[in-house]
Amino acid sequence: MKVVKGLYYSNDHEWVKVDGDEAYVGIADFAQEHLGDIVYVELPEVDDEFAKEEAFSVVESVKAASDIYLPVSGKVIAVNEALEDEPALLNADPYENWIIKIVLNDKAELDELMTSEDYEKFLAEEE
Amino acid sequence: MLTFKYRFNIVYIKIKRSDKVTAKKTPLYGEHVKLGGNVVDYAGWFLPVQYTGLIPEHEAVRNAAGIFDVSHMGEITVKGKDAVAFVDYLMTNDITKIVDNQIIYTLMCYPDGGVVDDLLVYRYENNYLYLVVNASNTGKDYAWILEHKGDFDVEIENISDSVGEVALQGPFAQKILQKLTDFDLDKIEFFHLQRDISVDGVNCMISRTGYTGEDGFEIYADNEGIVKVWNSVLEAGKEFGILPAGLGCRDTLRFEASLPLYGHEISQEITPLEGGFKYFVKLDKAADFIGKEALNKQWSEGLKRKLAGFELIGRGIAREGMEVQKDGVIIGHVTTGYMSPTLKKTIGNALLASEFTELGTEIEVMVRNKPVKAKVISKKFLKKK
DSSP: OOOTOOOOEEETTTEEEETTEEEEEEEEEHHHHHHSSSSEEOOOOOEEOTTTOOOOEEEEESSOEEEEEOSSSSEEEEEHHHHHOOTTTHHHTTTTTTSSSEESSSSGGGGGGBBBHHHHHHHHOOO | OOOOOHHHHHHHHHHTTTTOOTSOTTTHHHHHHHTTTEEEEEETEEEOOOOSSSHHHHHHHHSSSSSEOOOSSSSEEESSHHHHHHHHHBBSSSSSGGOOOOEEEEEEETTOOOOOEEEEEEETTTTEEEEEEOGGGGHHHHHHHHHTTTTOOOOOEOOGGGEEEEEEETTHHHHHTTTTTOOOOSOOOOOOOEEEEEETEEEEESSOOSSSSSSEEEEOOOOOHHHHHHHHHHHGGGGGGEEOHHHHHHHHHHHHTTOOBTTTTTTSOOOTTTTTTTGGTTTOOOOOTTHHHHHHHHHHHSSEEEEEEEEEEEESSSOTTOEEOOOOEEEEEEEEEEETTTTTSSSEEEEEEGGOSSSTOEEEETTTOOOOOOEEOOSSSSSOO
8 A cells, every 4th residue: 555755644544745834635545445446526616615624525436425534624725627537547646636735724733643654554553 | 235435444444344243254255355355244244345346347247247246145935836826926027927947027015015125036846936035135025925925835945044146247158157067058048047057066056147237147056066156157257357246336237227226226115116117017917916906006096206217417426315306396316326337427216206207307416415417318228239
């Protein structure tokens, strides 16, 4: 299972890549693998605001519709529109293909997430 | 019923900690694990949702072949002088019309016309019928059948635990199975069966039936024999591109082929007439049957709601349970919905107020509380080849 260094991870297998006061958010390799072939991604609108752990997107495989939760609170400043036409990009490379970019409300919230090292341990324990 | 609206961590528990003692293992459980199947608790059985992936498995069945473990299905035998008359009394279809070694699809109804189950009746002989029922309904069906035995001279037995079953489906199904038996499979016509066929040395009962819309066979053997059959078929099918196939594509395949799933298109609340399965309800058959009066009444008064097919025009995926509206008024709900792997479109079935079931009618499916445009199309999604 691929884990990219330098990102923050949630228990629900989302990742956060910090860029100053902003951050990209996506799903981890574990999530795309367990969802299977992704056939639809529902994106939020730019300027939507989400609380920590609120659902901001829905990723659907043939079988399942899964809510994706925002690990930290923030306001959407960009959405990855390429996913609307090609949802399978999330299977191809879940780290390259972010879902949204946000402005972080409170950078201190990042401390509650796992580092890549913690996340690797988390995956190992779960398996 | 399949429920897959989980969060990732729940999926994971289902896969890795699937040690709930209540679920039963089919004789093929060990094979699913060996093949890397994503095993979940389905209707009280540990079964794989998929092995390599739902879409490749779906495509293998449509274009080559797939094999499913369907050992969880229930088998109930009815033997005795009154076997045909008794089963005919329980069923909506005309059981007197089939001959030895023939099979009929039928519904079994409550007095109010709601459905107890849908099933296949295999006629071995006129005094020996073999019913194949849905796994989740086996206990209920068996109790229902026993309860209505009355004065019929029959012996009823639930033999589910001693029967293993696999379904070999797809255009190459016959070529693959023929490699393993001397019996000329051309002699088994659609919805017919043959007993005591040797499949790679295992004594089997074979029927040309299935739940995918493709040609294929369902193969029954004892619990030990079925493991050998499974492995022999996979080996024989290699050159044809066979894949082991899970519950995930079993549902998408049956859905595309307009085959109902109990609890969705038909149920205790949805009569077979509402579901659009009148062909299997012989209101004019000679004998009385349970539900006849209520179904006759429903039919003569006209259906208030009906099952319709639809295609989503707007973006999104319609899922089971979602509301359907017309001009802001609720007119029904989705019974099954998918991004169809074969048609690459979002399609579904919905139970709608009858006045909105005309082909071409524009409707709206409420996808997560937002209306998405859709239109009524024929339920026969899959064009016959």
